[in-house]
Amino acid sequence: MKPKNKFQQRVVEASKKLPKLTKEQIQWSKDNVIEHIGRRNEKGKITCTKCGHSWQGVGYLVDTLTDCDCPNCKAKLKVKTTNKRVFRTNYYMTIITACEGYQVIRSIMVKCTARTGKLPEYEHSEVMQRWLAPDGKYCTFAKLRQTMGTMYYDAWIHYTLLELRRENDVYDRIFTDIIYPRQKLIPEIKRTGFKKAFYGQKPLDLFRTLLIDSRTETLLKTGYTKLFKRIMDTGWKNIDNYWQSIRICIRNGYKIKHATMWCDYIDLLRFFEKDLHNAKYVCPTDLKKEHDRYVIKKAKADAQQELEKQLEKEDEYREAKAKFFGLAFFDGVISVRVLESVAEIILEGKLMHHCVGSYHTKEDSLILSACIDGEKIETIEVSLTQLRVIQSRGICNKNTKYHDRIVNLVNQNISLIEERLAA
Ligand SMILES: [Zn+2]
Secondary structure (H helix, E strand, C coil), rough: CCCHHHHHHHHHHHHHHCCCHHHHHHHHHHHHCCCCCEEEEECCEEEEECCCCEEECCCCCCCCCCCCCCCCCCEEEEEEECCCCCEEEEEEEEEEEEEEEEEEEEEEEEEEEEEECCEEEEEEEEEEEEEEEECCCCCEEECCCCCCCCCCCEEECCCCEEHHHCCCCCHHCCCCCCEEECCCHHHHCCCCCCCCCCCCCCCHHHHHHHHHHHHHHHHHHHCHHHHHHCCCCCCCCHHHHHHHHHHHHCCCCCCCCCCHHHHHHHHHHCCCCCCCCCCCHCCCHHHHHHHHHHHHHHHHHHHHHHHHHHHHHHHHHHHHHHHHHCCCEEEEEEEEEECCCHHHHHHHHHHHHHHHHHHHHHHCCEEEEEEECCCCEEEEECCCCEHHHHEEEHHHHHCCCCHEEEEEEEEHHHHHHHHHHHC
16 A cells, blocks of 8 residues: 555655564574474374474373473473374564654564474564554554455465555454563653553553553553553543542552452442542542442442332333222132232243233233132233233143133123223
8 A cells, every 4th residue: 555644654764774573583483482382192202393302201191281391402392192293383473673763563473384203394474563653643564464265364475565554453453462572662652661561452552552641651650550451451541430539549659459349449439429539438448348348339229229110110000000900800710810010910920931021011901810729820911902812821821721711701801891991
């Protein structure tokens, strides 16, 4: 892609000055990035795919052995019991460097092909670079990827050029956790108090946040690194929810040992409309105790709200259906009566294992229950506009042998419902 603006033009110019990868960097990737395999055969003989040394493993019956060190080259090996003779693996190494005033994050794909009986072959290919300016603007250079006929999002086409490309969220997904230890930083990042720890964040995200928001600097320099990590983990924009309280903590020299718990606690304080500027609340001596107390308080508040909702429903139901309350029919064996509350309808649904529980909101429905000697037999739904039974169901929606008799009993008494309806 041709540069679209001044910024991109400048980066393309600067990129011509970026040094080639060094021998040391490539060697480091072979020693540290690649997970070498210890190939174990059925007899328990293990062969190191890095140096070719093989030896009889002790206790070859132990199938759970997953890691070991090669006695010859000391490489850490991942043990696999297999007849496979060729192992191909891909890894990413990230190099953090600076060039012409830009922070550069380089992604190198390292490939290792290990054939039993031969020394492994290594290849490497720089597939991506992120160029970040001190003001937080960035652009990406990358190779092209194969997108058709592959299930991988990072099937790089290695012979293509590392060129300026339109941003694509695939670039953000490239693994960047294995970082070459020697890092070169632009002064603007050094100044923020960044100490080469990434707190589990992607380098680009971390650097951009450091450059854009000076609050990161305050957190790092005052030692609130756990809190910094926690907020980065949940999305940096959440800092706005906590910042006023964090400032109180800093002013009071309050240590936050459990960042997640403290953030949850602040959220609870906010829910209960406590003063988030007040050290009395935001700097508790016993955080866990206060946190747990508010968790219980919140659970009670939620339960109360649930109950109020329920009562509201009862009121609505009573208002809509009270005129039918007290209606009951009896044919000598079966008795049918109108259900008189939401609670009763929900209970009916639970006992009968059908879905009548939600029917209390149906404006056109009247719900009745049929019993014999107090035992529930079927639940009846009458349409108030059609003045007839539209369904009658026993346990698990099955009809009972009393089904026709129940439907007849209700239909014969439908005029009683009609009378109430007209009243
Ligand atoms: Zn070895």
